Amino acid sequence: MQKKGILIRIYIFISALIVLDVILYYYWQISFTGYWSDRIIFWIWLLATPLFILSFWKKLWIKIYFWLLVAGLVFSIIPMALPFFGILLSGSGSGRLNHFSLDNNIRVQTVGYGVMGRPRIQLVRDGFLFDKILLEDAEEIKKNDSTWLEVRNAKNAKLVSESDSSITVKYFFEKDTLQTEHISKEKTSFNY
Structure with a gap:
């Protein structure tokens, strides 16, 4: 009987961690440290x-x-399985298409957690316990009036400069190099 009580506590703790992670990500764009x-x-x-x-x-x-779990699974599949694939892509890690570690504990990653949406670029600041998403935007970078490059096709990335309001990153593609400035949405007074 005591083993079952311990099992209940462990399961509730793991479930609470998942709920905490979802709330932190949804409201403050913070997740536990590290992608995995x-x-x-x-x-x-x-x-x-x-x-x-x-x-x-x-x-x-x-x-x-x-x-309730079975009903949640079924109801996530009914609307063209969009919520189901979102959970599958984010839970398995196959939604991350590309990533680069930059200086100053910043990483650039291209993620696509939906089957109908376009991939997004995220600039993430790595913290001790939590990671903060500084920017999430479309992953296309404008080269000129008619040419756009997709960050997921980049071979490497390098941090050029960083300020309170922007981050400049140079992306290296197979046959091209492009430097772009990302406008940061980070709250400078928020200390995590």
Whole structure:
């Protein structure tokens, strides 16, 4: 009986971490440090859920919880599976198309977490416990009036300069080099 109490506490703790991560990302564009930490927590929760459900299957509340999870899965597939693929792409890490580590604990990554939307570029500042998204924008960079380059096709990136309001990055493509200035949305007074 005491082992089941420990299992409940561990499962609730992992579930609370996922809920905390979703709230931090949605409201403040902050996630746990590192790209893979969120995904590892998600996969631990996903693998622990069947064990948790099987351990407590005789309880009424666990049957209700199971059917709520099944209904959530079904309802995420009904609208052309868009929410399902969003969860799949973000949870598996296959939604990150390209990434580069720059100086000053900044990384540039191209992400595409939706099947119908265009990929987005994110500039992320790595912190000790949390990472902060400084900028999220379309991943195309204007070279001239008629030519746009996609950051996901870049071979490398280098930080040129950084200020409170902007970050200048030079992208190296197979046959081209392009320097662009990204306007940062970071709150300078927010200390994480």
